[in-house]
Structure formats: C-alpha cells, structure tokens
Amino acid sequence: MKAAVKANVRSNGRLVIGSRGSKLALVQAGWVRDRLRAAHADLEVTIEKISTKGDKLLDAPLAKIGDKGLFTKELETALLDGRIDLAVHSAKDMPTDLPRGLTIGALTEREDVRDAFVGSASSLAAIPHGAKLGSSSLRRRSQVLALRPDLHLVDIRGNVQTRLRKIDEEGMVGTVLAAAGLRRLGQPELIAFVFGFDEMLPAVGQGALAVETRVEDPRVETLVALLNHESTALAVRAERALMHALEGGCQVPIGALGELKGERLRLRGFVGSLDGRRSVRAELAGPAAYPGRLGAALAERLWERGADAILAEVRGLSTPSATRPT
Numbered sequence: 406m407k408a409a410v411k412a413n414v415r416s417n418g419r420l421v422i423g424s425r426g427s428k429l430a431l432v433q434a435g436w437v438r439d440r441l442r443a444a445h446a447d448l449e450v451t452i453e454k455i456s457t458k459g460d461k462l463l464d465a466p467l468a469k470i471g472d473k474g475l476f477t478k479e480l481e482t483a484l485l486d487g488r489i490d491l492a493v494h495s496a497k498d499m500p501t502d503l504p505r506g507l508t509i510g511a512l513t514e515r516e517d518v519r520d521a522f523v524g525s526a527s528s529l530a531a532i533p534h535g536a537k538l539g540s541s542s543l544r545r546r547s548q549v550l551a552l553r554p555d556l557h558l559v560d561i562r563g564n565v566q567t568r569l570r571k572i573d574e575e576g577m578v579g580t581v582l583a584a585a586g587l588r589r590l591g592q593p594e595l596i597a598f599v600f601g602f603d604e605m606l607p608a609v610g611q612g613a614l615a616v617e618t619r620v621e622d623p624r625v626e627t628l629v630a631l632l633n634h635e636s637t638a639l640a641v642r643a644e645r646a647l648m649h650a651l652e653g654g655c656q657v658p659i660g661a662l663g664e665l666k667g668e669r670l671r672l673r674g675f676v677g678s679l680d681g682r683r684s685v686r687a688e689l690a691g692p693a694a695y696p697g698r699l700g701a702a703l704a705e706r707l708w709e710r711g712a713d714a715i716l717a718e719v720r721g722l723s724t725p726s727a728t729r730p731t
Contacts, residue, residue: 418447418448418449419448419449419450419451420441420448420449420450420451420490420491420625420628421450421451421452421453421488421489421490421491422434422437422438422450422451422452422453422489422490422491422492422493423452423453423455423480423483423484423488423489423491423492423493424452424453424454424455424480424492424493425454425455425456425457425476425480426454426455426456427564428564428565428590429495429564429565429586429589429590430493430495431452431454432589432590433493433495433589433614434452434493435452436513436589436614437491437493437513437614437616437629437632438450438451438452440631440632441628441629441632444631445628448628453483453488453489455479455480455483455489456479457476457477457478457479457480476494476495476498477492477494477498477499477500477617480492480494480617481503481504481507481617484507484617484618484619485504485506485507485619490618490622490625491510491616491617491618491625491629492616492617493614493615493616493617494614494615494617495586495610495611495613495614495615496512496609496610496611496612496613496614496615496641497583497607497608497609497610497611497613499610499615499617499645501645501646501648501649502649503617506619506620506621507617507618507619507620508617508618508619508620509615509616509617509618510616510617510618510625510626510629510630510632510633511615511616511629511630511631511632511633511638512610512613512614512615512616512633512634512637512638512641512642513613513614513616513632513633513634513637514613514634514637515585515612515613515634515637515640516584516585516588516589516612516613517584517585517588517599517612518584518585518607518611518612518662519584519599519600519601519602519605519607520545520581520582520583520584520599520600520605520607520611521581521582521583521584521587521595521596521597521598521599521600522579522580522581522596522597522598522599522600523565523568523569523572523579523580523581523582523587523595523596523597524538524572524577524578524579524580524597525578525579525597526578526579526597526598527597527598528598529549529552529553529598529600529604532553532556532578532579533578534555535555535556535557536556536557536577536578537556537557537558537559537575537576537577537578538556538557538558538559538577538578538579538580538581539558539559539560539561539568539571539572539575539577539579539580539581540558540559540560540561540580540581541560541561541562542581542608543657543658543679543719544606544608544657544658544659544660544675544677545581545605546558546658546679546681547658547677547678547679547680547681547684548600548604548605548606548658548660548675548677548681548684549581549605549681550680550681550682551677551681551682551684552604552681554680554681554682559575559577561575561577561580565582565586565587565590565592565595568580568582569595579597581600581605583607583608583611583612584596584599584612585611585612602662602673605660606660606661606662606673606674606675606686607660607661607662608660608661609641609644609645609647609648609659609660609661610641610644610645613634613637613641615641616629616632636665639663639665639670639693639696640662640663640664640665640670640672640696641663642663642696642697642700643661643663643670643672643696643697643699643700643703644661644662644663644672644700645700646696646697646698646699646700646701646704647659647661647672647674647700647701647703647704648661648700649700650700650701650704650705651676651704651707651708651712651716652716657716657719657720658675658676658677658678658679658719659674659675659676660674660675661673661674661675663696663699665693666690667693668692668693668694669690669691669692669693670690670691670692670693670696670699671688671689671690672688672689672690672691672699672700672703673686673687673688674686674687674688674703674704674706674707676707676712676715676716677715678715678718678719679718679719683711683715684715685707685710685711685712685715687703687706687707687710688703689702689703689706
C-alpha cells in the first residue's frame with residue numbers, strides 16, 4: 406500500500422465514492438451519495454464499483470484466507486491513488502489499523518445492531534436438535550454453539566440470495582446475518598427472530614457505515630462531516646479500541662457493543678472458542694469522552710479472565726502469552 410497520497414485533481418463540484426459491487430454495498434454507498442447530494446445541491450456525486458479480494462474468493466472460508474483488509478484493501482488503494490475521493494464500508498469490515506494517509510471521516514448512525522436468524526424457526530430453542538446452520542462468522546459460530554452445542558455449523562458465503570439458495574440446497578435450517586443488512590436491503594420480512602445481546606454480542610462496528618477519506622483532503626473532510634453520528638462514533642471507537650488491544654480482526658470470535666447513556670459509555674465484550682465451550686464476557690462503563698481508554702481497559706479485563714488462552718487456541722499458537730500485547 407502506498408503511503409504517499411496523490412493530489413485530488415477533480416473540480417470542487419465532483420465527488421467519486423468507492424464501493425464494493427454487491428447489492429448491499431451499493432445500497433450503502435447510495436445512501437451516502439443521496440445525503441451528500443441533498444446537502445450540496447451543486448455537487449456531482451458518482452459511485453465507482455471496485456472488487457475486493459473478499460468478493461473474489463467465495464469458495465474458501467474467510468478464516469482461512471485472512472482478514473486484514475479482505476473487503477477494504479482495493480478500495481483503500483484507489484483512495485490513496487486519487488481514483489476515488491472516499492470509500493464507504495460496513496464498519497465491521499474495517500481493520501483497526503488503517504493505511505498511512507487514510508482516516509475514518511465519518512461513522513453513520515447505526516441501523517439495527519443485532520444479529521438475526523433467517524430460516525424456519527421462531528427462536529434458537531425451536532431449531533431441531535442436530536440441525537445444520539449456515540454461517541461464515543467465527544464470532545457467531547462460537548456464540549451459537551455455546552447455547553446449542555448440538556447444532557452443526559456449516560460455512561456459507563455470498564450475498565443474501567446466494568445464502569438463501571445454499572440453505573435450501575444443503576438442507577440447512579437457516580443462517581445468521583446482520584439485521585442491519587437485511588433492513589437496508591428492504592427485506593426485514595426475512596428475519597425470523599433476532600438474538601438478544603446476552604445471547605450474541607455483535608461484531609465490532611456492526612450496523613454502522615464507515616466513510617474512509619484521505620487525511621490531507623480538507624474539502625472531502627468538510628463534505629462528509631455531516632454524515633457523522635456522534636453517539637455511534639463514540640461507541641464504535643470504543644469497540645475498535647477493544648479489538649485493537651486484543652489484536653483481533655473480523656475473523657476472530659470477538660464481539661463488542663458500546664452504548665451511550667448521557668455522558669457515560671457502556672462497553673460489553675466477548676471472546677469465545679471456536680467450539681463454543683469456553684468464553685469470557687465482561688463490561689465496563691466510563692466517560693464517553695474517552696472511548697479509546699474504555700476499550701483498552703475492557704480488553705485488559707478480558708485478558709485477566711482468560712481471553713489470552715482462548716485467542717491463542719483460535720490462532721493455533723502454542724502458548725497463551727504469545728498473543729497478549731506487552
């Protein structure tokens with residue numbers, strides 16, 4: 406990844422948004438485009454579709470192909486090269502370490518942050534014993550198996566339509582998806598039930614969109630500032646600080662949820678084993694003005710409760726201490 410940022414040579418009246426080409430990604434980018442157009446009537450805003458590694462490698466489980474920038478790297482390259490002015494991501498897909506020269510210019514107001522079951526059951530308890538359930542998320546796998554160790558988790562990837570087809574083809578009872586994505590696609594009727602936070606903590610940043618921009622681009626910084634939702638931004642920053650301290654990523658079974666209550670920020674965290682047999686949960690609250698400190702402090706509490714051993718097992722390391730930051 407290039408560190409130097411090329412100058413933006415487009416006129417002040419034009420803005421190019423980079424987006425993945427999936428239906429959901431384009432809906433999300435379109436949401437950003439429409440709000441920018443509404444706020445700036447003379448601004449020409451277009452969307453450029455960019456395919457990422459994660460979009461191309463659909464046959465392999467995400468955990469086996471790595472997660473550092475799996476759905477963001479190609480967009481970030483285009484941003485650094487000046488081909489696009491900003492990139493729109495699902496916040497949960499963004500690594501906690503960004504390339505030099507890039508920043509998150511805005512975090513949008515969250516949609517429904519919960520995980521949703523799509524399939525033929527009205528509750529987790531109603532799923533038949535030993536049924537097959539589709540999910541590509543290690544975080545969801547861990548939390549589902551902690552509650553229902555009898556279920557068989559099958560890795561499935563692709564867009565919503567592809568996953569629904571695979572459910573039928575492979576005889577699965579259903580799958581677990583982000584409720585936010587289904588609602589943004591205009592398909593809330595697919596949600597059979599949602600998981601409570603005591604059952605399943607969401608992914609870091611789930612439900613929010615991250616608008617990534619260049620550090621030295623004040624024009625774009627000013628334009629996207631209106632998209633930032635402060636309470637969401639504080640919560641997601643705390644979650645990302647937790648993830649960073651745990652040295653995690655979107656393909657490690659870590660869940661988190663920040664919630665703003667007045668001037669206080671409550672942060673919950675989860676780390677679990679792949680088979681669901683071991684997990685640690687903890688929560689902390691602190692001043693909302695210091696989300697990074699809160700995330701780091703909660704990570705320390707999770708370490709103390711055994712998260713290091715669990716994450717070492719997940720990563721296939723020989724000693725728990727090998728994963729803990731010094």
